[in-house]
Amino acid sequence: MGKEIGITVKKTEDFSEWYTQTVIKSELVDYAPVKGLIVLRPDGYSIWESIKSSLDTKFAATGHRNGFLPTLIPESLLSKEKDHFAGFNPEVFWVTKSGDGDLGDRLALRPTSETLAYTLFSKWIRSWRDLPLKINFWNTALRAEIKATKPFLRTSEFLWQEGHTVHMDKEEAEKEVTDILALYKKTVEEELAIPVITGKKSEKEKFVGAVYTLTMESLMPDGKALQMGTSHFLGQNFSKPFDVKFADKENIESYAWQTSWGVSWRLIGGMIMIHGDDKGLVLPPRVAPIQVIIIPIYYSDEDKEKIQKVSQEIEEKLKIEKIRVQVDNREQLTPGFKFNDWEMKGIPLRIEIGPKDLEQNKVTFARRHNRQKDDQEIEGLVNRVLTELDKIHDDMFADAGKILEEKTVEVSNYDDFKTELEKGRLIKAPICNNPECEEKIKEETSADVRVITDDAEDTNSKCIKCSDQSVIKPLFARGY
RNA sequence: GGGAGCGUGGUCUAGCUUGGUAUGAUUCUGCGUUUGGGACGCAGAGAUCGCGUGUUCGAAUCACGCCGCUCCCA
Numbered sequence: 001m002g003k004e005i006g007i008t009v010k011k012t013e014d015f016s017e018w019y020t021q022t023v024i025k026s027e028l029v030d031y032a033p034v035k036g037l038i039v040l041r042p043d044g045y046s047i048w049e050s051i052k053s054s055l056d057t058k059f060a061a062t063g064h065r066n067g068f069l070p071t072l073i074p075e076s077l078l079s080k081e082k083d084h085f086a087g088f089n090p091e092v093f094w095v096t097k098s099g100d101g102d103l104g105d106r107l108a109l110r111p112t113s114e115t116l117a118y119t120l121f122s123k124w125i126r127s128w129r130d131l132p133l134k135i136n137f138w139n140t141a142l143r144a145e146i147k148a149t150k151p152f153l154r155t156s157e158f159l160w161q162e163g164h165t166v167h168m169d170k171e172e173a174e175k176e177v178t179d180i181l182a183l184y185k186k187t188v189e190e191e192l193a194i195p196v197i198t199g200k201k202s203e204k205e206k207f208v209g210a211v212y213t214l215t216m217e218s219l220m221p222d223g224k225a226l227q228m229g230t231s232h233f234l235g236q237n238f239s240k241p242f243d244v245k246f247a248d249k250e251n252i253e254s255y256a257w258q259t260s261w262g263v264s265w266r267l268i269g270g271m272i273m274i275h276g277d278d279k280g281l282v283l284p285p286r287v288a289p290i291q292v293i294i295i296p297i298y299y300s301d302e303d304k305e306k307i308q309k310v311s312q313e314i315e316e317k318l319k320i321e322k323i324r325v326q327v328d329n330r331e332q333l334t335p336g337f338k339f340n341d342w343e344m345k346g347i348p349l350r351i352e353i354g355p356k357d358l359e360q361n362k363v364t365f366a367r368r369h370n371r372q373k374d375d376q377e378i379e380g381l382v383n384r385v386l387t388e389l390d391k392i393h394d395d396m397f398a399d400a401g402k403i404l405e406e407k408t409v410e411v412s413n414y415d416d417f418k419t420e421l422e423k424g425r426l427i428k429a430p431i432c433n434n435p436e437c438e439e440k441i442k443e444e445t446s447a448d449v450r451v452i453t454d455d456a457e458d459t460n461s462k463c464i465k466c467s468d469q470s471v472i473k474p475l476f477a478r479g480y
Numbered sequence: 481g482g483g484a485g486c487g488u489g490g491u492c493u494a495g496c497u498u499g500g501u502a503u504g505a506u507u508c509u510g511c512g513u514u515u516g517g518g519a520c521g522c523a524g525a526g527a528u529c530g531c532g533u534g535u536u537c538g539a540a541u542c543a544c545g546c547c548g549c550u551c552c553c554a
Contacts, residue, residue: 006518016551035548147481297516304515336517343517354516364516446554 006344010278015222016150022272023151026281026345036149036156040265043345046289047268048159052138054191054286055161055263058183064134064163069116071139072107077115080241084114087208091143093156109142114209114234114260117164118242125166125256127247132176133166141264152269153226153480160264166244166256170235173257177233180261181214184229187263192271193284193397194218195404196228197426197475199451204438207260211235217450217475219407220273223424225450225477228270231261266480274400275369281346282369284396285389292318292325292385293347297335297354310378311353314363317382323389343368348392349385369396408475414464417476421447426477430470432463441465441476449474 007025011018023029028044031037040048056066072095079085088111095107110116117135125133142157149155163180167173181198188194196216206213210232217225238244239255248254275282285291296311298304311327318325328338335352342350352364363381366373369392376384410428411417420427427447431437441464442448451474458473 014551020550031549033548295516299515331515334515334517334519336515336519338518339516340518352516356516443554 006340007278007280011221011276018276018278019273020151022276022280028268028272028281029151031151034156036145036154038151038155040159043289044268047271047283047287048265050287051187051191051263051267052161054187055183058187059136059163062134062179062183063132064136064165067135067137069110069113069137069139071110071142073110073113073116075106075108077119078108080115081209081238084209084238088112088143091145093142093144110139111143112141112262113137113139113162114164114238115242118238118244118258121164121166121256122243122245125244125246128168128249131166131168131246131256132172134163134176135165136161136163150269152265152272158264158266160262162260162262165259166239167258168246168248168254168256170257173235173259174233176259177214177231177261180259181216181229181231184231184261184263185216188216188228188267189397191284191286192267193393193400194228194267194270194274195397195401197404197408197451197453199453199456199475201230202438202449202452202474204435205449207232209234209237210260211237215451217426217477218270218274219404219424219426219477220270220480221403221424222273223407223421223478224480225426225475226266226270226273226480227450228267229261229263232259234258234260275396276346279340280344282396283346283348285348285393288324288346288348290324290326290345290347291389292323292349292351293338293342294325294327294351294353295335295338295342296327296329297352299355303355307353307355307358310358314351314353314378314381318385321382321386323382323385339366349388351385367392369399410473411464412461417441417447417464418445421445421476421478426450426475428473428475429464430458430461430473432466432468433471434463434466434468437463437465445478447476447478450477450479451475 007018007021009017009021026043027041029041030039032039092111093109095109096103121133125131138161140157140159145154145156165176167176185196185198188196196218198214198216201213201215207230212233214231216228218228220226236255236257238258244256244258245253246256271284272281275284294311294315296307298307315325315327339350346368348368350366352366357363357375361378362375363378364373365376365388407424408426408428409420411420412430417427417429438449452472453475456472456474458470461470461473462468463470
């Protein structure tokens with residue numbers, strides 16, 4: 001047993017090392033020559049493309065269109081909204097030179113595009129007939145992460161999409177914010193098999209410059225919460241400084257109501273952490289670059305010819321159904337090696353075809369997520385592969401949901417809060433109206449309010465920090 | 481912000497205390513035998529030992545400086 005190749009640590013024993021080894025060895029990413037930056041390899045990019053394509057379909061159906069913005073933003077624009085600027089400034093990369101010459105106005109490598117997009121929106125929008133304006137940008141954002149970098153979770157440049165919409169009134173804008181969060185939740189559940197909890201961010205944790213932020217959160221196996229996507233109601237906070245105005249039906253000039261929202265490749269990080277195991281990646285079928293890997297097994301030239309023919313026939317049939325399938329014909333490797341190799345890469349379904357199977361007109365299915373194997377008739381195989389892939393997705397989602405449920409607990413005092421936190425739980429705990437309590441809890445435990453769910457109101461308990469009457473019961477955890 | 485560890489063929493690594501031809505495995509290439517849970521034989525390829533300066537007849541090894549990476553804690 002060559003334990004030294006493959007992942008050398010257990011997920012439960014050294015999570016951080018496990019994560020790094022898994023993303024590198026499965027060939028999703030590699031480190032770039034600059035600290036804090038990573039390179040997406042084809043398998044990693046393929047997963048991102050699946051997420052992108054799923055979101056694009058939904059965006060199109062809801063009337064959003066894609067555009068493209070440049071990477072450089074002049075300082076004068078970025079600093080127009082003061083809170084926003086103060087929030088981002090510490091991690092902005094600045095371009096100050098071209099060649100050896102100094103530039104006039106410093107240029108920021110976009111940490112986010114609100115200021116740039118809204119400068120343009122103010123030009124494009126004149127009348128209520130121009131609204132709603134719904135644009136999405138697939139691009140990257142740059143935020144300097146000097147320490148504590150981790151592939152997909154904390155890097156100085158990351159792939160994401162940022163949507164920006166402009167509306168005539170508050171109600172329509174707020175509906176957009178809610179609709180987008182629901183769209184995100186559906187995508188994450190149906191593509192990545194990740195269960196999430198949705199709700200609002202606290203005042204302290206909301207997006208700088210927003211009126212409020214909606215979020216979806218999930219809990220990672222190391223007990224840290226991961227923010228998987230956010231949707232911001234910007235109110236008129238940006239339309240005023242950026243002059244995003246329109247003439248309404250009575251020809252009265254009004255400031256527009258805006259939203260912005262985004263998900264990033266963090267989703268991929270979350271997916272890896274939640275589903276992976278000691279053997280490496282476990283990919284949900286709908287985003288797996290290869291969904292089905294076929295391993296031919298033979299002992300004689302005669303068998304070889306027969307089995308390769310059957311493998312190819314099955315491959316072709318699966319391809320007709322748009323299943324991403326590949327036959328592993330590498331001759332220098334034994335089946336055992338290939339099994340381990342594809343398991344490390346997380347391929348959801350493996351089909352083994354050998355002489356024993358063919359004698360009975362069967363093949364062997366081996367599932368990655370639960371490592372179960374069984375025989376399948378070749379007759380009607382394509383349909384069974386399709387069903388199996390759906391079932392694998394459902395199983396993975398159900399398993400992850402069960403774990404999230406088990407790890408979500410409720411406490412009523414600070415001691416229990418700290419105990420549960422050490423166990424890596426997502427903790428529901430009552431707090432009062434005073435923002436200082438939230439602040440102190442974060443200082444003392446490093447846990448913060450992750451999400452305030454719709455049913456979080458609670459006026460019958462005592463604040464875990466100061467014992468005053470509570471107002472809400474949000475979910476706390478340490479975060480990524 | 482604080483701390484710890486590490487940098488030697490593509491990858492992992494020995495050597496460093498006590499300066500003198502850089503160790504082994506894996507990988508890769510070719511040929512042959514193999515193939516139902518990480519096969520084997522033979523032949524071959526691959527390294528300015530992170531960078532710089534110093535000490536020395538001689539530096540992977542000693543000294544100083546720099547750069548980079550990983551992990552832990554706030």
